[in-house]
Amino acid sequence: MIKAGLIGSPIRRSLSPRLFCIFSSLLDETFSYSLLETRKPEGLEPVLARIKAMGWRGFNVTLPLKEAVAPLLDALSPEARAIGAVNAVTVKRGRLKGYNTDAFAVRLALREAGCRPRGRVCTVWGAGGAARAAVWVLARAGATAVSVRGRSPVRVKALLRVFSRLFPSVRFTAAALPGSTVFVNATPLGMYAPLPPALRAGGPPGSFYLDFAYPPLKRTSKRSISPITPFLEGRRGKTIPGLDLLIYQALKSAELFGAPDIPTSRFLKLKIKITAELYGPKGPDANGSLDS
Template sequence: MLEVNGNTKIYVLLGNPIAQTLSPAMYNAAFRALQENRLYIACKVEEDGLEEAVKGLKALGIMGGNVTVPFKEKIIPFLDGISEESRLIGAVNTLYCREGELWGTNTDGAGFLKALKKVDPRGVEGRRVLMLGAGGSARAVAVTLAMAGAKEINIINRTLSKAQEIMEIVYGLDCRGQALGWDDKSIKEAVQESDFIINTTSLGMVPRVEEMPPLNPDWFRPSQWVIDLIYKPKETLFLREARIKGCQTLNGLGMLLEQGVLAFEQWSGLKPPVEVMARELERWV
């Protein structure tokens, strides 16, 4: 058991809701394994209390942790600075101390790419990507993959303007592609020509496990990677259909782990016990 005393260093997660988060379990398991007198806690913050919460962190000397929905974008004005990745993505998921100031960065996209390279070391350089959805996770992944040399990134989203917003950033990173609506006649071609198809929507997540993005599985081909950022269930209906068609599949658990590992390194300055963190996540998922 971790003993909390006057010398315990504290790190926090700011969000609302926070009941579902696995971050405290993962990070505190890491501290125990390293025999570090540190503690990670989740703090529920009301919508109108974010600025005061950040001021409180600084006043208490808590200079590290994470940010989750709905504050990844809203917290930026209250920080002393943000990384270039966060500026491009427009969101922060990690807080850390930089020369006595509270800064933010984003490890979501880098965590995704690290998880992907563990199963396909080639990565995305020179390859085509199709993304489903245009929320915060899609933005982080799209920016990272464009920076990693993806040949083409296409984004399908119900609200076309949101996909177009992300594509403007992608174009600025010298990557081609287009925004598509779900009724676009070129979707079939986009699916068939892609090397990676990535679902960033919540379709198929517990408890709505019978749902999946409205793509025809017959369009898949065996050489493709079909990826779902969802990790509960471990195999969504979307991934199951892709597996049946002979595709290589990957769920979101690896991204969850790797973005957490990168965040841990950033705000703790410690070498993460990756296997311990992975086992703890597996225990809860």
């Protein structure tokens, strides 16, 4: 049995315990997955000590701790270091190592959708941890230009400065760029707030649309639920739902925490099974709601 969990706040409605419960029946490994509500970055050190004492083999990190946890760890994967955000941490012989499995999820989901970023112009909405992971994946895969559209100019500028240094051959800008064929929503817009018309901007038919946001999943008697969010709805192109990313980053985390290695070709099959479990009559939810 692998003990693992999640820190951050608010996490009461996180889907992660359900996912790891499903993993226990699919991955030849059993997980006990707990939630450790942690509101402030200032209180993190005692939380990390408690996690070690409880024998967790790893844990996921969510808002507002993804950046704050990094300096407190013993090591970072090159990806987490470059992105500046950690969403999965392993605990081995008392040492903590941080990873960014959101980037893994974006890379895999883009590949699965048939999107090769090389030579493309891309638009990313948002400037937080999810946006950084997406920008890193797109730039590393050879995008020609990346437009980062955010609410806070200071945060956007900081992101552009870091990535311009890391990828000098990619054009980074805070302005809108013509010719974009990859669009990423790395904000909660459309999930917890209405989607502003600007985020409905799109490219020619065949463009790619990736949404980090995923809807609160409510099972209805008609089972008419769909992971398609306002950002993805009605697009003439390939769409990648946030639920796919959520499942992929969690599967990769499970592997890091000690589950047997998952061959890349198995991720898609697992995602289909897990999605069916979440939506289907045998889903882990007993009371009819699957809030995120």
